[in-house]
Amino acid sequence: MRPSQLTSGIAAGRLDKDTLAENFSDLHAPFTAHEAAVEADRCYFCYDAPCMTACPTSIDIPMFIRQISAGMPEAAAKTIFDQNILGGMCARVCPTETLCEEVCVRETAEGEPVEIGRLQRFATDVAMATPQPFARAASTGKTVGVVGAGPAGLACAHRLAMHGHDVVIYDARPKGGGLNEYGIAAYKTVDGFAQAEVDWLMGIGGITLEAGTGLGAELSLDDLATKHDAVFLGLGLGGVRKLGLGLGATSAVDFIADLRQAADLTSLEVGRNVVVVGGGMTAVDAAVQSKLLGAENVTIVYRRGKDAMAASGFEQDLAAQKGVTIRHWAQPIGSTPDGMEFEYTTQGDNGLEGTGETFTLPADQVLAAIGQTLNPLDGLDHADGKITVKPGGATSRKGVWAGGDCASGGDDLTVTAVAEGRDAAEDIHNSLMEG
Ligand SMILES: Cc1cc2nc3c(=O)[nH]c(=O)nc-3n(C[C@H](O)[C@H](O)[C@H](O)COP(=O)(O)OP(=O)(O)OC[C@H]3O[C@@H](n4cnc5c(N)ncnc54)[C@H](O)[C@@H]3O)c2cc1C
Numbered sequence: 512m513r514p515s516q517l518t519s520g521i522a523a524g525r526l527d528k529d530t531l532a533e534n535f536s537d538l539h540a541p542f543t544a545h546e547a548a549v550e551a552d553r554c555y556f557c558y559d560a561p562c563m564t565a566c567p568t569s570i571d572i573p574m575f576i577r578q579i580s581a582g583m584p585e586a587a588a589k590t591i592f593d594q595n596i597l598g599g600m601c602a603r604v605c606p607t608e609t610l611c612e613e614v615c616v617r618e619t620a621e622g623e624p625v626e627i628g629r630l631q632r633f634a635t636d637v638a639m640a641t642p643q644p645f646a647r648a649a650s651t652g653k654t655v656g657v658v659g660a661g662p663a664g665l666a667c668a669h670r671l672a673m674h675g676h677d678v679v680i681y682d683a684r685p686k687g688g689g690l691n692e693y694g695i696a697a698y699k700t701v702d703g704f705a706q707a708e709v710d711w712l713m714g715i716g717g718i719t720l721e722a723g724t725g726l727g728a729e730l731s732l733d734d735l736a737t738k739h740d741a742v743f744l745g746l747g748l749g750g751v752r753k754l755g756l757g758l759g760a761t762s763a764v765d766f767i768a769d770l771r772q773a774a775d776l777t778s779l780e781v782g783r784n785v786v787v788v789g790g791g792m793t794a795v796d797a798a799v800q801s802k803l804l805g806a807e808n809v810t811i812v813y814r815r816g817k818d819a820m821a822a823s824g825f826e827q828d829l830a831a832q833k834g835v836t837i838r839h840w841a842q843p844i845g846s847t848p849d850g851m852e853f854e855y856t857t858q859g860d861n862g863l864e865g866t867g868e869t870f871t872l873p874a875d876q877v878l879a880a881i882g883q884t885l886n887p888l889d890g891l892d893h894a895d896g897k898i899t900v901k902p903g904g905a906t907s908r909k910g911v912w913a914g915g916d917c918a919s920g921g922d923d924l925t926v927t928a929v930a931e932g933r934d935a936a937e938d939i940h941n942s943l944m945e946g
């Protein structure tokens with residue numbers, strides 16, 4: 512008999528192919544041209560627009576919305592790509608509710624912002640059906656090694672290629688895209704969009720991707736410094752914090768990567784009772800996707816209150832809407848034959864304290880989403896577990912820059928990684944042209 516949501520333990524194929532396809536379809540349907548025009552007309556085209564200030568890549572939002580309004584989506588997309596070459600992905604994954612849309616004057620006045628993210632997607636989708644609108648400057652004869660083909664590395668590589676430098680991107684994984692390909696929830700980036708975006712971006716020329724080539728394995732920082740005139744590190748955070756306690760937990764990041772790479776979702780195993788420990792975007796994504804795969808009960812357990820969760824209000828609401836239960840103020844302390852044991856927590860004078868009261872949740876599968884880490888790199892200064900960088904991304908080693916999640920400062924978001932990669936490219940370009 513085919514497994515169902517009620518099958519005990521861990522099982523694949525709890526839902527049929529069609530239900531899974533429906534569950535993992537686009538979270539936000541794209542606008543039609545008419546819908547985009549109507550939505551664009553809601554914009555006040557504010558002077559000193561707060562939405563633009565709130566965007567980490569400083570896209571001229573009123574300008575691109577005006578261009579959509581005028582029936583020029585390609586021009587709107589060019590305005591977006593000038594600042595953010597991964598504007599297509601950011602339109603899908605940015606937590607706009609805590610960035611541009613949070614400060615939109617329509618939000619402050621009426622509680623309903625202009626749907627900037629969906630408008631951005633409309634314009635970039637139109638433009639990405641054609642070759643990209645950027646050309647390379649004359650060759651400078653300089654080469655730059657970029658480690659990591661995630662949003663930071665790709666944005667850096669594209670800007671460097673535009674300035675006429677030759678770029679080699681080295682990535683340890685078999686495919687480019689970083690967490691766009693291996694991390695972002697499947698329903699935010701459907702139909703192979705992450706790979707299509709990498710191909711489109713690299714269409715500028717002058718960028719080579721050496722996949723399956725890892726820094727610390729096939730390459731050292733000294734090798735890169737010898738081969739290239741400059742090096743950019745966009746490594747992301749490769750390590751994950753472990754839950755310990757002998758709970759047999761798997762990493763939520765690995766669970767999601769497997770899901771993103773699965774050719775057939777019916778082959779993916781998921782528990783009947785899934786417990787996810789953590790309070791960020793990864794915890795919500797792992798929980799929601801477990802539910803969509805057919806788990807009967809999915810519970811996120813977070814050790815602090817709702818307001819302290821790194822997952823945005825929108826993400827928390829999405830989890831609730833999909834049937835995930837979120838329990839606050841509890842931490843795992845062990846396992847029993849009945850499942851996983853938690854202790855309630857409280858904020859004491861010296862930090863978080865256990866109250867001594869406990870509860871048990873049935874748990875066939877435990878996913879740990881309690882943070883990612885960076886393995887320190889020899890010869891570079893680090894602070895708070897990240898590579899220390901100056902504004903513009905220069906590290907403590909001459910000729911080496913860093914940006915994105917692996918570098919100090921900024922939120923761990925796709926759009927922030929793009930901004931840091933782009934800005935580092937400008938700094939590298941200035942340095943190479945001076946030298
Ligand atoms: C599960 C999950 C969901 C997320 N969802 C969202 C979301 O919805 N919206 C959002 O804005 N942000 C989201 N984020 C955060 C966002 O994905 C990251 O902030 C962003 O991808 C960081 O970009 P990056 O280029 O710095 O690093 P990454 O995207 O991590 O890319 C780093 C690249 O470096 C490569 N690499 C690592 N080590 C080496 C090495 N030694 N040698 C060579 N290559 C190496 C990796 O293979 C990878 O391709 C999510 C993160 C996770 C984990």
Ligand code: SF4
Nearest residue numbers: 554555557562615616
């Ligand atoms: S704040 Fe809102 S209304 Fe004003 S320019 Fe930005 S999107 Fe338009």
